[in-house]
Amino acid sequence: MLIRQLMGAAAATALMVCAAQAEIANGRVRIGVLTDLSGGYEQNSGNGSVEAARMAAEEMGGKINGMPIEILAGDHQNKPDVGVSVANRWFDVDKVDAVTDLVNSAVGFAVVDAAKAKNKTVLLTSAGSADFTGKACAPDNSVHWVYDTYQMGKGIGLAVPTLGKKWFFISADYAFGAALESAVAGAVKAAGGEVVGGVKAPLGTTDFSSFVLQAQASKADVVALNNGGDDAVNSARAAKEFGLTAAGMKVVALGLDSLPAIKSATLDVAQDGMYVTTWHADQSPEAAAFMKKFIERRKTAPSTFQVGTYSAVLNYLKAVQAVNTTDPKTVIAQMRKTPVNDAFTSAGSLREDGRMVHDVYLVQIKKPADSKGEWDLQKVVATLPGKDAFRSIAEGDCPAFKK
Numbered sequence: 001m002l003i004r005q006l007m008g009a010a011a012a013t014a015l016m017v018c019a020a021q022a023e024i025a026n027g028r029v030r031i032g033v034l035t036d037l038s039g040g041y042e043q044n045s046g047n048g049s050v051e052a053a054r055m056a057a058e059e060m061g062g063k064i065n066g067m068p069i070e071i072l073a074g075d076h077q078n079k080p081d082v083g084v085s086v087a088n089r090w091f092d093v094d095k096v097d098a099v100t101d102l103v104n105s106a107v108g109f110a111v112v113d114a115a116k117a118k119n120k121t122v123l124l125t126s127a128g129s130a131d132f133t134g135k136a137c138a139p140d141n142s143v144h145w146v147y148d149t150y151q152m153g154k155g156i157g158l159a160v161p162t163l164g165k166k167w168f169f170i171s172a173d174y175a176f177g178a179a180l181e182s183a184v185a186g187a188v189k190a191a192g193g194e195v196v197g198g199v200k201a202p203l204g205t206t207d208f209s210s211f212v213l214q215a216q217a218s219k220a221d222v223v224a225l226n227n228g229g230d231d232a233v234n235s236a237r238a239a240k241e242f243g244l245t246a247a248g249m250k251v252v253a254l255g256l257d258s259l260p261a262i263k264s265a266t267l268d269v270a271q272d273g274m275y276v277t278t279w280h281a282d283q284s285p286e287a288a289a290f291m292k293k294f295i296e297r298r299k300t301a302p303s304t305f306q307v308g309t310y311s312a313v314l315n316y317l318k319a320v321q322a323v324n325t326t327d328p329k330t331v332i333a334q335m336r337k338t339p340v341n342d343a344f345t346s347a348g349s350l351r352e353d354g355r356m357v358h359d360v361y362l363v364q365i366k367k368p369a370d371s372k373g374e375w376d377l378q379k380v381v382a383t384l385p386g387k388d389a390f391r392s393i394a395e396g397d398c399p400a401f402k403k
Contacts, residue, residue: 031097053309097326130150167185
């Protein structure tokens with residue numbers, strides 16, 4: 001009798017375990033890192049973001065409730081049609097549960113739309129348009145984790161009194177550049193400055209001479225480079241080559257916002273420039289430890305996007321583990337309940353509109369003589385609390401909250 005009771009209890013337990021595990025579809029959790037693996041944004045996202053996602057999976061032990069975690073990598077080539085094609089194949093054929101990174105906002109918008117239609121999760125870490133929590137928000141399917149154009153503008157606004165009142169913009173000619181220019185312009189005007197001119201440069205520009213000459217002729221106090229990736233490096237080099245700083249103009253290279261990018265540009269080119277960042281390695285012991293581990297694996301320092309990808313994937317996996325499902329609405333609701341405390345931030349929280357709120361830093365790039373090591377390239381000038389750095393939910397005007 002006792003044996004039958006024990007066998008019955010064991011069978012019931014086994015059934016309960018099987019039922020619980022069945023809530024995670026397809027017997028595993030699969031995350032696709034959709035990024036730029038071959039173009040101008042590879043350095044700050046790309047293969048480093050893939051590695052960061054793998055690090056998050058390893059931190060979870062490679063499994064959730066006994067089921068394996070799998071990380072896929074895809075190259076969107078900075079083309080929305082290519083990106084959404086890869087995402088749809090992942091969703092339909094490979095049964096991917098979540099897509100992350102998505103450097104390039106135009107690609108991000110297309111993939112978020114696909115995820116909404118197919119009830120999948122998007123973890124935006126490298127795409128920067130503030131519209132992801134504004135007119136294009138999808139709070140049941142996507143989160144915006146690392147940064148956005150509103151926050152970048154708000155942060156650089158702190159430096160207007162120091163840098164000067166007359167600003168000229170060289171902006172990337174696509175969604176991210178337009179959004180960043182708008183945000184920086186608003187911050188400059190709010191701080192008492194004015195925008196005296198601007199010019200658009202196509203994505204992938206290698207020769208910025210004509211754009212820099214227009215900036216030089218504007219007689220502005222500050223030239224803001226509203227771009228990213230290789231464009232940021234090339235435009236900063238052109239500004240140095242044409243002597244903007246030597247002529248007394250200040251250069252704000254908002255796209256030189258990571259240690260790898262600064263190193264590529266060199267301190268000789270980038271020195272004294274200011275930018276806004278969402279992470280630096282000295283902010284916590286966890287941040288320093290992550291940087292050390294990443295360098296051991298990749299032989300280079302991580303970018304903020306790559307640390308952010310690690311953080312977003314880690315917190316997503318923790319939420320999946322807690323609720324034992326990959327259903328986007330359920331997982332994201334759990335992520336909102338759980339404070340973010342890891343190598344990316346020690347005081348983060350996910351809002352109802354999908355914005356992950358955390359502290360932001362205004363930093364200045366060091367002079368070559370002040371650098372004490374290979375990655376000692378910046379110093380923090382000011383810290384902007386997350387509640388002040390990011391646009392409010394009301395200002396974002398997310399359509400989902402009007403229903």
